[in-house]
Amino acid sequence: MVEVLRLRDGPASEAEPVSLDSFLDDSDGGAVRIEAGDDVERLFPVLDRLQLVEIDFPRFRDGRGFSSARMLREAGYRGEVRATGDVLVDLVWFMQRCGFDSFAPDVPLNPAEVEAALARYPHVYQPAADGRVPVWALRHG
Amino acid sequence: MYRYDQYDQAMVDARVAEFRDQVSRRLAGRMTDDQFKPLRLKNGLYLQLHAYMLRVAIPYGTLNSRQMRKLAQIARTYDRGYGHFTTRQNIQYNWIRLEDAPDILGDLAKVEMHDIQTSGESIRNISADQFAGAAADEIMDPRPWCELIRQMTSFMPEFSYLPRKFKIAVIASKADRAALRWHDFALRIVRNDAGETGFEVFAGGGMGRTPFIAFRIREFLPTNEIFAYLQAVLRVWNRHARRDNIHKQRMKILVHELGEKEFARQVEAEHAGFLARGANFPQAEYDRIAEFFAPPPFEQGLNDDIDLADPEFAAWAERQVVAHKAPGYAIANISLKPVGGIPGDISAEQMDVVADLAERYSFDELRATHSQNLVLPHVRKADLPAIWRALRDCGLADANLDLATDLIACPGLDYCSLANARSIPVAQKIAARFADAERQARIGELKIKISGCINACGHHHAGNIGILGVDRKGIENYQLLLGGSGDAETSQARIAGPGFDEDGIVDAVEKATELYLRQREDGERFIDTYRRIGMEPFKEAIYG
Ligand code: SF4
Numbered sequence: 218m219v220e221v222l223r224l225r226d227g228p229a230s231e232a233e234p235v236s237l238d239s240f241l242d243d244s245d246g247g248a249v250r251i252e253a254g255d256d257v258e259r260l261f262p263v264l265d266r267l268q269l270v271e272i273d274f275p276r277f278r279d280g281r282g283f284s285s286a287r288m289l290r291e292a293g294y295r296g297e298v299r300a301t302g303d304v305l306v307d308l309v310w311f312m313q314r315c316g317f318d319s320f321a322p323d324v325p326l327n328p329a330e331v332e333a334a335l336a337r338y339p340h341v342y343q344p345a346a347d348g349r350v351p352v353w354a355l356r357h358g
Numbered sequence: 359m360y361r362y363d364q365y366d367q368a369m370v371d372a373r374v375a376e377f378r379d380q381v382s383r384r385l386a387g388r389m390t391d392d393q394f395k396p397l398r399l400k401n402g403l404y405l406q407l408h409a410y411m412l413r414v415a416i417p418y419g420t421l422n423s424r425q426m427r428k429l430a431q432i433a434r435t436y437d438r439g440y441g442h443f444t445t446r447q448n449i450q451y452n453w454i455r456l457e458d459a460p461d462i463l464g465d466l467a468k469v470e471m472h473d474i475q476t477s478g479e480s481i482r483n484i485s486a487d488q489f490a491g492a493a494a495d496e497i498m499d500p501r502p503w504c505e506l507i508r509q510m511t512s513f514m515p516e517f518s519y520l521p522r523k524f525k526i527a528v529i530a531s532k533a534d535r536a537a538l539r540w541h542d543f544a545l546r547i548v549r550n551d552a553g554e555t556g557f558e559v560f561a562g563g564g565m566g567r568t569p570f571i572a573f574r575i576r577e578f579l580p581t582n583e584i585f586a587y588l589q590a591v592l593r594v595w596n597r598h599a600r601r602d603n604i605h606k607q608r609m610k611i612l613v614h615e616l617g618e619k620e621f622a623r624q625v626e627a628e629h630a631g632f633l634a635r636g637a638n639f640p641q642a643e644y645d646r647i648a649e650f651f652a653p654p655p656f657e658q659g660l661n662d663d664i665d666l667a668d669p670e671f672a673a674w675a676e677r678q679v680v681a682h683k684a685p686g687y688a689i690a691n692i693s694l695k696p697v698g699g700i701p702g703d704i705s706a707e708q709m710d711v712v713a714d715l716a717e718r719y720s721f722d723e724l725r726a727t728h729s730q731n732l733v734l735p736h737v738r739k740a741d742l743p744a745i746w747r748a749l750r751d752c753g754l755a756d757a758n759l760d761l762a763t764d765l766i767a768c769p770g771l772d773y774c775s776l777a778n779a780r781s782i783p784v785a786q787k788i789a790a791r792f793a794d795a796e797r798q799a800r801i802g803e804l805k806i807k808i809s810g811c812i813n814a815c816g817h818h819h820a821g822n823i824g825i826l827g828v829d830r831k832g833i834e835n836y837q838l839l840l841g842g843s844g845d846a847e848t849s850q851a852r853i854a855g856p857g858f859d860e861d862g863i864v865d866a867v868e869k870a871t872e873l874y875l876r877q878r879e880d881g882e883r884f885i886d887t888y889r890r891i892g893m894e895p896f897k898e899a900i901y902g
Contacts (some may be wrong), residue, residue, distance in 0.1 A: 253601065278396055278479065280519025284597050287516050291635060307380070307397055314515035337376055338513065339368045343585070344637040345515045352365040353509070353643040 220325045221299070225318040230269040230297055247296075257285040264294045272317070274302035283315045290316035290346035306330045310337065316346035359420050359723060360505045360650045362470045369512070370467045373474055377401050378460035385457065399478030400518075402450075403459055407775050410454040413476040414466060418486035418504040418528070419447030419726040421471075423717035426724055428469040430709035436462055441709070443694060443702040445766055445817055446525070447485055447726040448476060452773050474512060479520045481511040481592075485527040487535050488727040491651060492735040494683045498555070500530040500547055502648040503581070506639065510585055517592045521599035521607035524592070525564070537728060537844030539563045539572040540820055542609045543591060548578065556580050561591060562613030562621070565814035570610035571848050573618045575625065583629070585638055590628035594621065653684075654721035654736055660686020664739050671746050673795065677757035679742065688739050690720075692732040692749060693756035693764065697793040700782050701767045702730030704754075711752045715745055728844075729766055729805075731759070760803045762792035762871070766817055770810030770827060771834070777810035779827025779834035780860075784808055787864045792871075801871050803883045805843070820844040822885045823867055824851040836863035840870065840896055841888045852893060855901050866900050873899035 223229060232248035240249040241259060247268035251257055253275050260267070270289060272282040286298050297319055300312050304322035309331050312320070320326055341349045362370070377397075384394040391405070398404075402413035414429070421429075429449055433441045436458045437451040444450055454462070466472055476483055484504045491499040507526060511517075517524075527536045530547035538544040544560040557579040563572025579587055595609045598616075613621045662685060666672035680689040692712060694702050704712075716724045716734055719741045725733035737745060749755040758764045765788060768774065770781030785808055792798050807821030811828075818824030824839035835857040842851025858866055871884070873896055878887045888896070 278519055279601050280479075280517070280521075281597055281601070283516045283519065284593055291631070305393065308519070311513075311515040311518050338372045340365050342369070342509045342512045343514060351639075353639045355365065356363070356646065357640050357642040 221319055221321045222326055222328060222331060223297075223319040224313065225297060229319075232269055234269060234271045250301075251282070251285050253279050253281045255285070257288050258292075260289070260294075261292045264289070264292060267294065268296045269299060270294070270296065271299045271301050271321075274300060274304055274308075277303040277305050277308060283311060286312070286317050287315040287346045306334050309334050314341065314345040314347045314349070359422060360417075360501075360647065366470070366509075367467075370470070370472045370474075373401075373472060374460065374463045374467050377463055381456060381460050396478055398459075400475060400480060401459070401463065402448075402473035402476030403454070403456075404477060405775070406452065406773050407771075408773070409452065410456055410459065411450055411452050411773065412454045412459060412462060412473065413444070413448050413450040414471060414473045415476050415483040416448050416471075416726050417508050418484050418490070418501050419488050419728075420486075420490075420501060421724050421726070422722045423713040423724070425469045425471055426709050426713035426716065428465060428471070430706040430713070432462055432465060433706040433709065440703055440705045442700070442769070443704065443726050443730045443732070445728050445730060445768075445815065446483060447488070447728055448483055449726070452769070477523075479522050481514065481517060481520070481524045481526065484508055484511075485525070485536050485541065485728060487529040487531065488725040488733050489535060489680065489689055489735065490530070490725075491653065492682050492687075492689050493531055493533075493535075494681045495533055496529075496531040496683075497549060498530050498547060499651045499653075500528045500545075501651050502644060503545070503547065503584070504528050505647050505650075506644055507584065507588070510588070510639065514592075516589075517596060520592070520596055521601060522604070522609075524595075524609065532846060534844065534846040534848070535727075537817070537820055537848070539848040540565055540817070540844055541572060543588070544572055545584075547581075550578050554580065557584060559587065561625075562610045562618070564608050564610040565817060565819045566608060567605060567812040567814070568608075568611065568614075569814070569819040569850050570614060571850060572610075573613070575618070575622050581644075582638065582641070583633065586632035587625075587629050589632050590625045593628050594624045598624075654723075656684040656687060656736070657738070658685075660738060660740065662686055662739060664688075664742055668743070670750075671743055674746050674750075674755055674757040675742055677761070677799075678759050682736065684736070686739055688737055688742060690734040690737050690742065690745055691727075691759045692734065692754050693758055694731050694754070695758055695764045695789070696753060696756050697763055697789045698786055701765055701785055704732075708752050708754055711748060712754070715748055719745055729760075729764065731764070757795070758798060760805065761798040762801055762804045762806060763789040763798055765789065765806040765808060766821070767808040768810050768816035770808075770816075774810060774815075776813060777827065778812075778829035779810050779836065781808045781810040781816055781825075781827060784825060784827075784836065784860060784863060787860065788867055791864055791868060801875065801884070803885075804871065805885075806867065807842070817844070818842070819850050820848075821851055822883075822888070823870060825863060825867075828857060830857065833859075835859065838863060838866050838870075838900070840893060841885070843885050845885075849889075854893065854897055869900045870896055
């Protein structure tokens with residue numbers, strides 16, 4: 218059983234994620250699993266049926282999942298976005314900024330290290346999916 | 359030039375702390391080198407043949423005397439007393455110990471420098487015209503845009519684990535001194551008929567084993583749309599690039615596979631989305647940054663004459679000095695290509711001299727160029743003799759800008775773990791062959807570029823004469839390429855024929871220059887003659 222580290226409140230979704238194709242074919246469940254090559258835009262028409270989107274990182278250098286997550290948030294999806302696979306603590310800040318709010322990596326993360334990593338950088342240089350105000354706005358308050 | 363405020367400083371300081379933590383985890387054995395590798399690469403730290411190599415960013419090639427002195431001090435304290443300026447306007451140190459790297463970053467942060475995203479699959483340090491703010495032919499100083507883009511591409515969450523590296527260049531003149539279209543993403547600042555400023559945008563260029571010249575993806579992009587457009591380009595590439603073969607993941611390959619039109623269509627669609635969602639930088643932020651690049655207080659009414667009585671000085675001035683936009687001022691190029699030296703290398707003592715000269719004579723500004731030289735961008739013509747004497751006294755007064763001995767060479771097999779062949783000894787032999795001042799002057803502009811392997815760090819694809827080191831059955835062998843250029847009429851060099859050994863390649867280069875001298879017409883540079891007569895006559899002269 219992979220441990221899930223969640224950054225969002227409320228109960229975790231019980232739904233079992235299915236592949237993108239199966240989800241789009243027929244699904245009553247509210248959870249889908251996005252592989253690195255999947256086109257997340259195919260979900261846009263059905264976002265209101267979803268509570269959980271799992272996005273997989275087959276190798277941590279494969280950054281496609283960052284775009285998938287941020288695009289879901291841009292499309293208005295408010296449910297859980299969970300990173301799975303090869304997720305290292307050094308990625309979680311970027312992941313959070315792209316809209317991930319839970320992590321279930323192959324190798325469990327140390328919660329204290331995650332907390333430290335998320336607090337490491339005091340500012341952000343650009344807007345993303347996390348609503349943080351970039352320095353270009355702070356400077357001109 | 360730009361100065362950090364509390365925000366910039368806090369980000370760089372946080373980076374130093376993060377890296378210190380990562381290095382200590384690695385040294386304590388809590389991370390394998392495999393896990394550590396992408397993290398150190400985000401900080402410009404490579405594991406080379408003999409030691410770690412550290413690459414330090416010099417944003418758009420601009421630095422001040424305090425920073426140059428710090429680079430000298432780092433060379434003395436942590437390296438072997440010298441540094442190496444690269445073809446990306448950065449500096450790198452070849453003999454770094456891993457344990458020292460966090461302290462070096464800490465030292466750099468004290469002078470508003472860093473090594474963030476100088477290697478790995480990152481958005482790299484931005485290149486610019488080395489004469490920005492000084493060139494007589496620019497429509498504006500491109501560096502405010504470089505700095506704004508530097509900030510918006512730092513720690514970009516969606517685009518920090520890209521398929522490959524991503525290189526950006528910005529210029530603001532017709533003449534191209536930055537090899538613009540050899541970049542993944544390149545901007546030329548232009549004015550449209552209505553007098554508005556915008557970017558002419560190029561995408562999909564790059565060297566490496568599959569060279570492509572960037573195509574023009576947008577004729578005119580309003581400047582305030584750059585953040586949206588850049589993200590659109592990055593997103594299309596990040597989502598659709600191959601991830602199964604490291605040699606096919608640069609953006610140029612995706613552009614090639616999709617076709618320019620389809621790539622542009624996808625980018626425009628994403629761009630429209632980013633624009634619609636808003637979240638753009640405020641104009642006030644551009645204005646804030648632009649103020650740092652206001653022209654220095656040039657003196658008025660200066661004399662435009664240069665006293666050329668001393669023939670040695672005259673030879674240097676005629677070659678190394680370039681027209682400046684302000685009357686009475688000049689741009690002085692400092693050669694890092696002494697015959698017998700290593701292209702781009704500079705000692706700590708020389709760095710200190712150059713820093714002093716910048717402080718005293720050039721409004722405290724220096725530039726690094728992609729041809730691995732340095733520039734004093736704003737000097738009074740009257741001060742040129744004093745500058746020349748100081749350079750001469752420390753061995754930096756070579757007069758060879760853009761000539762045969764001003765060659766570009768990558769570190770090659772002397773340092774680089776990927777190399778097939780040595781580049782530096784070949785560069786030295788060619789330089790020795792053409793060392794005679796009269797001879798190189800007679801040949802005129804000739805850009806020779808040498809790479810020790812197919813990765814093309816020495817830009818051989820863009821060389822008027824390119825040299826590529828290959829490994830043939832365990833023996834170093836050199837291919838000769840002709841006709842490349844990074845100027846406004848960008849072209850890719852083509853292979854001339856079978857390769858040579860180390861001495862053979864020097865002879866082949868000489869034969870090519872001899873043919874050019876026989877064939878050239880009035881005012882033609884080597885590249886012009888090549889473009890007119892084509893490869894065949896050169897082949898005959900070299901192999902016939
Ligand atoms: S071109 Fe090859 S040998 Fe030269 S520095 Fe690059 S990787 Fe190393």
